[in-house]
Amino acid sequence: MTTEHLDGNALAGPLAEIFSVDVTAATGRCASCGLSGPVASLRVYGPAPGFVARCPGCDEVVLRLVRGPDAAWLDLRGAVSLRVALPE
């Protein structure tokens, strides 16, 4: 990848449109290589036409997010799971 990328921190605002918890601090697990880490550490390309977040370990796509005029599309097939810390 030679294109300049950002990281998962940039997804905080767009994901806050959908979720009430902060997803960037959640721990995700890559479906391709199994690496676990915060969503904030993903390599993010975008924002147009949508965000593509890739695993920093294997560069496979973990998450895709497209915002249309009246809906958001979130593709999480590259993530096995998301662990979201919650208060007890």
Next chain:
Amino acid sequence: MRWRTATLTGVREETPSARTLVFDVPDWPGHLAGQHVDVRLTADDGYTAQRSYSLAAATAFELTVERVPDGEVSPYLTEVIEPGDRVEIRGPVGGWFVWRPENKSPVLLVGGGSGIVPLMAMIRARRQAGSRAPFRLLYSLRDPLRRYYADELRQPDPGLDVAYLYTRAAPEGWARPPGRILLDDLAEGGWPADFEPDCYVCGPTGFVEAAADLLLALGHAPGRIRTERFGPT
């Protein structure tokens, strides 16, 4: 999370190309040091442009914006907007690249260029909370004219050490030759890895990757290195 209206109330010049904008945001819920907001501008014809900016202050709603030539948003924020003008904002957002005052661990802040902004919020939050967590800041910048928060960082702040790493031009008599951040800079200006400091690295992508790799090489645990990359604004 909804968009809110922010009204500009004041401006502070930081460098010839950057300024701090102070906004009034009714019912601002407060934020953690390191969080950011999305700023949205709408042109008369309905065209919108959106960028993320780190919050610079501990409590107040302040953004420090560097003018990027040919940028879509930053030229307006650095040259056009005047007190009384309004923008739309969404935030605060981001729960990963944050420092909480209850955290007592040593902290290493590594900032490149405008990547200093969220780190300055952490320094200010530490001071405001009366925290005694020891902080070290390594601030990499092109030349002395690019220094943000120059007066404030010159003031003594017990428990905070500041080192400047100039990449192009250093003040006369400066011991370190100008150049990009090196292993020695982090070894000398940072904390030993066995102190288990929390490391926060923010700046342009290339800077962040280089600094994070050097911290890993010095033995810092990946889980203690938090990074935030800045893109063109």
